[in-house]
Amino acid sequence: MRQAPRLLDYFKIHFIVILYAFTAILGNATEANALTIVFFRCVIAAAGLGLMLAASKKSFQVSASVLKIWLLNGAFVALHWLLFFGAAKVSTVAMCLAGLSTQTFWTSILEPIAKKKPIAKIEVFLGILVVIALGIIFSVEPGQWIGLVMGIGAGFFGALFSVINGNYTHTHDPKLITVYEMVAAGFITGAVWLSGLLGGSPGFVPVGLDWLWIGILAVVCTVYAYTETIHLYKVFSVFSINLVITLEPVYGILLAVFIFGQKEVMQPAFYWGTSLLVLTVMVHPFLSRSDSRDGVA
Numbered sequence: 001m002r003q004a005p006r007l008l009d010y011f012k013i014h015f016i017v018i019l020y021a022f023t024a025i026l027g028n029a030t031e032a033n034a035l036t037i038v039f040f041r042c043v044i045a046a047a048g049l050g051l052m053l054a055a056s057k058k059s060f061q062v063s064a065s066v067l068k069i070w071l072l073n074g075a076f077v078a079l080h081w082l083l084f085f086g087a088a089k090v091s092t093v094a095m096c097l098a099g100l101s102t103q104t105f106w107t108s109i110l111e112p113i114a115k116k117k118p119i120a121k122i123e124v125f126l127g128i129l130v131v132i133a134l135g136i137i138f139s140v141e142p143g144q145w146i147g148l149v150m151g152i153g154a155g156f157f158g159a160l161f162s163v164i165n166g167n168y169t170h171t172h173d174p175k176l177i178t179v180y181e182m183v184a185a186g187f188i189t190g191a192v193w194l195s196g197l198l199g200g201s202p203g204f205v206p207v208g209l210d211w212l213w214i215g216i217l218a219v220v221c222t223v224y225a226y227t228e229t230i231h232l233y234k235v236f237s238v239f240s241i242n243l244v245i246t247l248e249p250v251y252g253i254l255l256a257v258f259i260f261g262q263k264e265v266m267q268p269a270f271y272w273g274t275s276l277l278v279l280t281v282m283v284h285p286f287l288s289r290s291d292s293r294d295g296v297a
Helices: 007-029 034-055 064-090 093-100 103-114 121-140 142-165 174-198 210-232 238-245 248-264 268-294
Strands: none
Touching: 007 064, 007 093, 007 210, 007 238, 007 248, 034 064, 034 174, 034 210, 064 093, 064 142, 064 174, 093 121, 093 142, 093 248, 093 268, 103 121, 103 142, 121 142, 121 268, 174 210, 248 268
């Protein structure tokens, strides 16, 4: 049974979204490549969460069937982060976050499939609007299409692992879920990272302030934000949480312009396209509720 959200829960989810928006900025400020950022973020986060669970004397035991799903979900988390940080590296924070804002749209498609429910007609209509919005963004910044596509991919995998996590938050400790997913993501990215390190490629060893930024990513933006998000699934639906996360581009773009200045300032049409994208996913629950009353499948 889902608990009723408190006012504090609403403040928490918006604060967490600001932290999520800040991750792209931290990743862009780090000299290391996206793979290195994700690997060390996972290692530090897994170690921190493991120590917290051990200190509280909580069991690490979980059934084999559930563990397999969590480990697979860890791979989806890794792909989400790799595409997310990669998009910010190859283009701009703004373009990365514009693509990521499709996460709510992907959730509206994946959640009905996971629950074996038909996709509402309104989803198709909103999907067309999403495509139009992305088309506007692409037409304005065609030279940054790789970053946009990677951002969209990050949104897809973000929706995928969110939907999967939503099935276990009522029966398992969020920290336990997260630690296993971080371990899986760490092993996957670690294997590739080690290959790059041994090959002598640049960007595989954090230097200077990189350690501070990655530490903040791991402790504040993962151990706290990620586990608290999973905890909030107990009071909010997956879609409701991802709806608020849709504000991440808004917070992130404003922060990026403030911190990086002219580099992150885009043409006016980019903001029109991004606004349409954000507005489309934000009106979704209202249109869906109207469709439910009218009996539209």
